[in-house]
Amino acid sequence: MAIQALVFDVFGTLVDWRNSIAKEAQTLLSPLGLTTDWHSFADAWRNEYQPAMEKIRSGQRAFCDLDQLHLDNLELVLTRLGWHQVDQGTKVHLNRAWHRLAAWPDVSEAMKLLRSRFILAPCSNGHIALMVQLARTNDWHWDAIAGAELAGDYKPQPKVYLRSAAALGFRPEETMMVAAHSSDLEAAAHAGLKTAFIARPDEYGPGLGESVPTTPVDWVGENLLDLAKKLTT
């Protein structure tokens, strides 16, 4: 059974959220006289990501998109810092930094190579509009936007992977999940998809990302370009 489609994790796997968010936070908040370690600010914001989604996965909260969860989480971090002077317009603009994240340097070339062989779609917890804007920011060509919004739930719920493969018109085993996170790939494999791990060793700071998978996977790449070369030659 040949692989027909690749579906991608996005935050961390394709884009460097930590440096992008640190930079935008500094740019937008330091003119207000606010100062902190901006990478720690990015980490603190991101740390609220899984708990916010867990409320939805567990049924405690109705499905809502990541713009809403990111904004709720930003409020939490700002309150914790005592930064009450940040106005709503600045919060909304900073929150949209998640639509403007920069890709890791190997992604652009890798995506072009992969698209010559496979149907490509994100299978991210980001919603469709966010994925559209990230693709515009980084000049990606997706065949479709799959993922959380289509499934009405968040990864690692199996329906997110299954709905994504089905929407593209393929069986789970014809579809491969590509991610830099073993937990994501473990869930995808459990749902019946093929899996490819790529290393993003600096995702959470230098050397603090995953360099090797901690779960069995079908393919491993040093980065996306390395994987793309392996899959297309």
Add this chain to the structure above:
Amino acid sequence: MAIQALVFDVFGTLVDWRNSIAKEAQTLLSPLGLTTDWHSFADAWRNEYQPAMEKIRSGQRAFCDLDQLHLDNLELVLTRLGWHQVDQGTKVHLNRAWHRLAAWPDVSEAMKLLRSRFILAPCSNGHIALMVQLARTNDWHWDAIAGAELAGDYKPQPKVYLRSAAALGFRPEETMMVAAHSSDLEAAAHAGLKTAFIARPDEYGPGLGESVPTTPVDWVGENLLDLAKKLTT
């Protein structure tokens, strides 16, 4: 309120389904010794399209995708013709002709022009996988696939237009529906979208398509390229 996104009808507006289907039907069925007017065959198949969707819109039948409805309708037409010798593999292959429809000649250039200014997505009754394959067939670059599958219902139900605009991150009035069918545009306008009519006078045979809209619209193009030039200059 500026228009940010364009959403498109596909069958008839972007692709010439009638000539494509007539050609594929002839190619696949005439070697079986079957003969008919192949354009009439295409028309007969297409004539079952609205009644099949109406069962879903009215709640008589659960939502299922166009591959299923097209296959049901093909069975109906073959039975009516008494063509019982067509095997299942041929039926499935012929049914996939809807994934391989050729675009009208002005579409490719028009889409490139429009994408320099707007977010673009189909808002078709075709499902995501069908839209993905049509885009590959014709080398289109959609930002996302909106439409019936995302909404779980068929046009002209208002939710199909509203869900499509929302998924792209825009208000209805920031989103314009582009179609060669007045009925589609009337429904889109009723849902609050802006509307653009383009003429496809030969859709149902020479001179048998719509040349002018029969409902008020915001923009009119002689074809998609004419509209694209008007919207981008």
